[in-house]
Amino acid sequence: MADVFTAAALAILAATAxxxxxxxxxxxxxxxxxxxxxxxxxxxxALLLLGAxxxxxxxxxxxxxxxxxxxxSCAAFTRGEEDTPDEDPQPTKEKT
Amino acid sequence: xxxxxxxxxxxxVTAGALLFLAGTIGLLRFPDTLSRLHALSKADxxxxxxxxxxxxxxxxxxxxxxxxxxxxLLAQLSAATASQLIAGSLNRRKSxx
Amino acid sequence: MTAxxxxxxxxxxxxxxxxxxxxxxxxxxxxxxxxxxxxxxxGAGIFLVFGVIARRGAAAGFAGDxxxxxxxxxxxxxxxxxxxxxxxxxxxxFDLTGRRDFDSEAPSASQSRGEP
Amino acid sequence: xxxxxxxxxxxxxxxxxxxxxxTREDRNAIVAFIAFGLLLGxxxxxxxxxxVALTEVAxxxxxxxxxxxxxxxxxxxxxxxxxxxxxxxxxxxRLGNVGTIAAALASAAVTAGLALAVLALPTPAPTLAPVxxxxxxxxxxxxxxxxxxxxxxxxxxxxxxxxLLLALVGVWSLAPDRTWGGAPSLAPAVAPEPLVYLxxxxxxxxxxxxVYMFWVGADAPGGTFQxxxxxxxxxxxVMLAGLRQPPDTAHRVLRLLLVGxxxxxxxxxxxxxxxxxxxxxxxxxxAKPLILGIEAALTLSIAATLAMLVAGPAQKAPEx
Numbered sequence: 001m002a003d004v005f006t007a008a009a010l011a012i013l014a015a016t017a018x019x020x021x022x023x024x025x026x027x028x029x030x031x032x033x034x035x036x037x038x039x040x041x042x043x044x045x046a047l048l049l050l051g052a053x054x055x056x057x058x059x060x061x062x063x064x065x066x067x068x069x070x071x072x073s074c075a076a077f078t079r080g081e082e083d084t085p086d087e088d089p090q091p092t093k094e095k096t
Numbered sequence: 097x098x099x100x101x102x103x104x105x106x107x108x109v110t111a112g113a114l115l116f117l118a119g120t121i122g123l124l125r126f127p128d129t130l131s132r133l134h135a136l137s138k139a140d141x142x143x144x145x146x147x148x149x150x151x152x153x154x155x156x157x158x159x160x161x162x163x164x165x166x167x168x169l170l171a172q173l174s175a176a177t178a179s180q181l182i183a184g185s186l187n188r189r190k191s192x193x
Numbered sequence: 194m195t196a197x198x199x200x201x202x203x204x205x206x207x208x209x210x211x212x213x214x215x216x217x218x219x220x221x222x223x224x225x226x227x228x229x230x231x232x233x234x235x236g237a238g239i240f241l242v243f244g245v246i247a248r249r250g251a252a253a254g255f256a257g258d259x260x261x262x263x264x265x266x267x268x269x270x271x272x273x274x275x276x277x278x279x280x281x282x283x284x285x286x287f288d289l290t291g292r293r294d295f296d297s298e299a300p301s302a303s304q305s306r307g308e309p
Numbered sequence: 310x311x312x313x314x315x316x317x318x319x320x321x322x323x324x325x326x327x328x329x330x331x332t333r334e335d336r337n338a339i340v341a342f343i344a345f346g347l348l349l350g351x352x353x354x355x356x357x358x359x360x361v362a363l364t365e366v367a368x369x370x371x372x373x374x375x376x377x378x379x380x381x382x383x384x385x386x387x388x389x390x391x392x393x394x395x396x397x398x399x400x401x402x403r404l405g406n407v408g409t410i411a412a413a414l415a416s417a418a419v420t421a422g423l424a425l426a427v428l429a430l431p432t433p434a435p436t437l438a439p440v441x442x443x444x445x446x447x448x449x450x451x452x453x454x455x456x457x458x459x460x461x462x463x464x465x466x467x468x469x470x471x472x473l474l475l476a477l478v479g480v481w482s483l484a485p486d487r488t489w490g491g492a493p494s495l496a497p498a499v500a501p502e503p504l505v506y507l508x509x510x511x512x513x514x515x516x517x518x519x520v521y522m523f524w525v526g527a528d529a530p531g532g533t534f535q536x537x538x539x540x541x542x543x544x545x546x547v548m549l550a551g552l553r554q555p556p557d558t559a560h561r562v563l564r565l566l567l568v569g570x571x572x573x574x575x576x577x578x579x580x581x582x583x584x585x586x587x588x589x590x591x592x593x594x595x596a597k598p599l600i601l602g603i604e605a606a607l608t609l610s611i612a613a614t615l616a617m618l619v620a621g622p623a624q625k626a627p628e629x
């Protein structure tokens with residue numbers, strides 16, 4: 001059972017990593033706000049699975065805090081969000 | 097009974113992990129910001145819900161189970177707020193100056 | 194070479210790499226704010242090395258030596274207060290002189306863009 | 310399987326750090342740094358240091374993020390005499406090629422040295438865990454990290470609180486004369502609707518989590534720092550959404566809150582001369598209630614200090 005949990009955590013970690021780099025390299029400034037959301041859900045899922053695999057109950061406390069601060073970071077992103085320019089060297093490619 | 101719980105856990109966790117993969121594929125493949133946002137917040141949150149649901153039978157105590165549910169509720173709150181903020185910001189940018 | 198390559202030392206090696214990347218940022222990056230971030234990366238790397246030492250010291254039924262762990266917690270908080278002070282100094286410098294990087298003496302606009 | 314997981318985690322951390330170093334815009338780097346802080350929490354869980362994981366997630370991923378993002382937004386403001394020439398960042402401009410290569414070599418050398426040091430760590434590893442475990446009973450605590458922080462090495466923790474306060478004094482003293490003693494400003498002119506909603510819903514949950522962290526910290530991972538940071542974050546989100554204005558930095562209650570924790574800690578420390586073995590030692594029968602009392606006061610002080618550090622120096626003239 002523990003191995004299955006770790007495997008699932010690894011799969012989620014990999015999926016989150018690909019998604020994160022996609023979001024971080026995005027030319028549209030707003031999309032980068034998704035990064036922390038992505039890591040919040042993915043990280044929490046991985047943490048819960050790791051906790052279940054290792055049997056350390058306090059791991060879910062870390063997951064709780066991770067989620068709380070992922071939500072908190074939403075507030076952080078409103079700082080200076082309004083006038084962030086899109087980084088757009090090739091103007092038409094990404095915008096549909 | 098325990099075997100049934102184990103099977104349920106395995107199924108739910110696998111489905112949850114698959115949903116995370118699906119969410120990432122959506123994020124990589126969808127053409128515009130709003131559909132990518134859609135892929136991210138819906139698929140990932142459903143994935144997390146399935147994993148929480150799968151881990152619930154394995155929880156050692158009632159408090160642990162409640163904590164799992166609280167984590168999921170926080171995830172809902174966070175996802176809802178972040179999506180609204182992102183979409184609102186996108187809207188203002190399109191219609192703005 | 195007494196310690197073999199274990200999963201734990203893996204994190205130590207990762208920490209060493211983080212210190213290198215952070216140091217490179219602090220030396221070469223023109224943006225002052227980015228240097229503050231680099232300083233934080235160095236801190237993260239050093240703390241990870243500490244974490245490895247703590248993990249290796251697992252004994253007496255604990256999963257790690259609590260003393261280095263407590264030191265790291267103290268360190269994280271102190272690093273944060275140093276970052277806050279650096280950021281405040283940076284903002285004041287910008288308010289007074291308009292400088293935000295190490296490139297030039299005059300008010301540079303390396304990051305400013307015209308308003309939309 | 311766990312080895313594979315660790316490998317992926319470390320590789321991801323390094324890749325993220327590379328992205329932070331190489332990306333062009335500061336804002337992008339800071340967003341990646343927040344993600345990095347949250348991810349580092351996972352690494353600490355893998356190192357079985359849950360107390361550290363909680364602190365790292367709260368401070369590295371949470372509060373530092375707001376601090377850096379606010380600063381970045383401030384530095385992007387157009388200057389009065391702005392000559393808006395668009396020059397993207399280029400890490401090589403100032404030093405030239407030779408300088409950059411030298412810096413890269415120096416950084417690589419430091420990395421190699423540290424890596425060798427990690428590989429050369431002695432086996433069996435020196436550890437203080439047995440000593441910490443042996444004395445744990447006398448403190449009445451169950452979490453060895455809390456025992457180290459509040460009992461065995463209490464002096465370090467006390468001095469750290471002083472460092473926090475000194476940093477705050479440093480930040481506050483950067484205020485121009487006309488705003489001295491006034492309030493910092495945090496909220497944007499118009500807070501977005503969803504943020505206001507979040508600022509109404511999240512703090513009650515956050516406060517419960519903070520109390521839980523504080524209480525559980527005596528026997529399980531958690532404690533003063535984590536609880537204090539959560540409280541600070543909840544206060545910050547309320548201020549960021551504009552639901553409450555930041556207090557004047559000269560406000561008496563605020564200043565009392567800031568020094569209250571360290572002052573109580575110091576007072577109990579001196580009391581140790583009379584009721585126990587010396588400075589910062591606790592009499593054994595009441596060690597646990599004493600430690601919990603200090604922790605409670607410290608939690609509030611840490612929360613106020615961290616929030617004020619993020620809020621920055623005063624920007625408005627004080628209210629008469």
